[in-house]
Amino acid sequence: MEKYVDAFVNAFNGTVSWTWKSILFEVPWYTNYFWGLIVISLFVWILEIVFPWRKEQSIFRKDFWLDGFYMFFNFFLFAIAISGIYKMLGVLFNDIGITAKSLALIDPSSWPVWVQLLVFFIVLDFVQWFTHILLHKFPFLWQFHKVHHSVKEMGFAAHLRYHWMENILYKPLKTFGVMLLGGFEPEQAYIVHFIAITIGHFNHSNIKITWGPLKYLVNNPVMHLYHHSYELPKGKFGVNFGISLSLWDYLFKTNYIPEDGGKIRLGFPGDEELPKNFFGQVVHGFVKQRKNTP
Secondary structure (H helix, E strand, C coil): HHCCCCCCHHHHHHHHHHHHHHHHCCCCHHCHHHHHHHHHHHHHHHHHCCCCCCCCCCCCCCHHHHHHHHHHHHHEEEEEHHHHHHHHHHHHHHHCCCCCCCCCCCHHHHCHHHHHHHHHHEEEHHHHHHHHHHHHHCHHHHHHHHHHCCCCCCHHHHHCCCCCCCHHHHHHHHHHHHCCCCCCCCCCCCHHHHHHHHHCCCCHHHCCCCCHHHHCCCCCCHHHHHHCEEECCCCCCCCCCCEEEHHHHHHHHCCCCCCCCCCCCCCCCHHHHHHCHHHHCCCECCCCCCCCCC
């Protein structure tokens, strides 16, 4: 038991220390996720202001500050809180013989760096696309994902408005993806993570971008807006599930872009019953919600 406690404490303290050092610029700039997130956010926000798709939408759109808080809560505060548990589970799995190489299909460690990064990016993106489908398909998981779909006006910060349980759901499957690569995560994996964050910010932004012919490969704001549409095609539980890549949606026929005007109703039937404040949303999915009354 002592080694599990030590693993928890060391991981927790290490994450706190790294986050604090990041804030103080005491880590290499290219691995500084704290300021990297802020720079990417400001960059995309400025583009929203200069080149707005929906010009009637306010710069400080509906729930702007709520989404801003979610960015830091999910990316840092919750990451700190859960880091020790992940480490304990890692020690436990190792003790029962489940290692990073248990499911290895390939060993990319000897490949050129750019190939390593590309394969790492593609595998993780597919795993996240599949996980995203599960969040929509199964009612229990959808209760948590509703928080993300409660966005009524799209903007870059909506990217990181999601229930903390999604971290719990995505992490094991992403770990599974890494295990398929023999537990290999490139030393330059921060490049992949920053690219994914940037694409995610653009996908949720108030900017009209389709990337031209690359729209069949890379996700975009027009495509993702319809993922958040209040009205879905008959018989569908969701469309356009792509995270960074749109490729999977085109391959598996889950793509849907009927037009590109950008002025559609967002949300989902019954979204008026979802709590509007952060604390209400944090417990959503666990606590039975009262229906709003006039």
